[in-house]
Amino acid sequence: MAEGLSKTCAIFFLTLLFSLPLGMIVALLRMSKDKVVSSVTRFVISVLRGTPLMLQLLAVTYGPYYLFGISVSRNKLIPVVIAFSINYAAYFAEIYRGGIESMAKGQYEAAAVLGYTKTQTFLKIILPQVIKRIMPSITNEVVTLVKDTSLAFTVSYQEMFTIGKQIANSQTSFTPFVVAGVFYFVFNAIVDFGMGKIEKSMQYYK
Template identity: 55%
Template sequence: MDTLTMVGLLGEGFLVSLQIFALTLVGSLPLGMLVAFARMSRFKPLALLARLYISIMRGTPLMLQMFAIYFVPYYVFGIRLTTDSKWYATIVAFIVNYAAYFAEIYRSGIQSIPRGQHEAAEVLGYSRAQTFFRIVLPQVVKRIMPSMTNEVITLVKDTSLAFSIGVIEMFTVAKQLVASEVSMLPFAIAAAFYWIFNLLIDAVAGRIERKLSYYHD
């Protein structure tokens, strides 16, 4: 098989990886914010529940979580598995896993804002919602950007874990090509795909950080 054909096949697999990546961000970013607010809630049962969720998600392997979400409906509830079950299990597992990490990043960013800024906004007549979205959130975004960028880059690489329950993404395609072609070239091409995409993410994150540079700590 020529190199161009390999690149084409790996490109098709990378599109699946991109779908996992995009759907995970769409689901985990807002869910992480909700979990962060629950974690900071003054209602102790809710805060404890959020802490337990974060502890379980961060304390167990993502691969194990995928297997659990894939097999539990069948073994516990007797729900028949379909050809789409692997895909749904992968997306759900990635979302709930990354939401826990994003929640802690959000929480650290929100709690790093001095209390005096909230009090000053209150004196100026801002509502709690206005204070959060106009004063607190832009500063939080600036402060958490490095940590968020690291997690997003990790997510790109973690999409390769989907192979463990049979989702055919780029890493799966690369393994198949290595086995059939008896060559390490597919792995090298796959690595280039991951690396270039992560360079793009890093560039976008850097641009956002520069735009928010007027918020000085």
């Protein structure tokens, strides 16, 4: 199961690495003044949020083969991380958007008066406040991600839960599931603790 745990961690960290920045790009596209761009993005987000992640995993893994004859990847980590990153980016995008739109208009006006460019305003004034504000929602998603990694078993990726199932099978016992449950819980306890620390470190105005 230890080997499986490392694969679970690989999904987790790689997904965060790609989906957090990707989410920001999607959020900016979603808020674009160009009607076409924003409505296309909106549609994509609604598809990603409106269909099961399990289905998206299957589509990303086997879809290219059925549609274009591109062979199924031997290293399942690639399609798994792609599917997870795209899916989580959609959720993160909406969280970012909520954060950015909650900023008072006055701040943009004040920044403009002080001679900040649009990019400067966004990076130096808006973004730091947004990150602070959305931290609890991000934590929520990250905790869900830890548990969602177990979905990778549908595309035969040998992560912790798949291996737990194999052991449970060969021993006709439930213990591996209990062990897996404890692993997920401890993993999330660590995530919770880490995110709590980050949140606290950002409360510099209080």
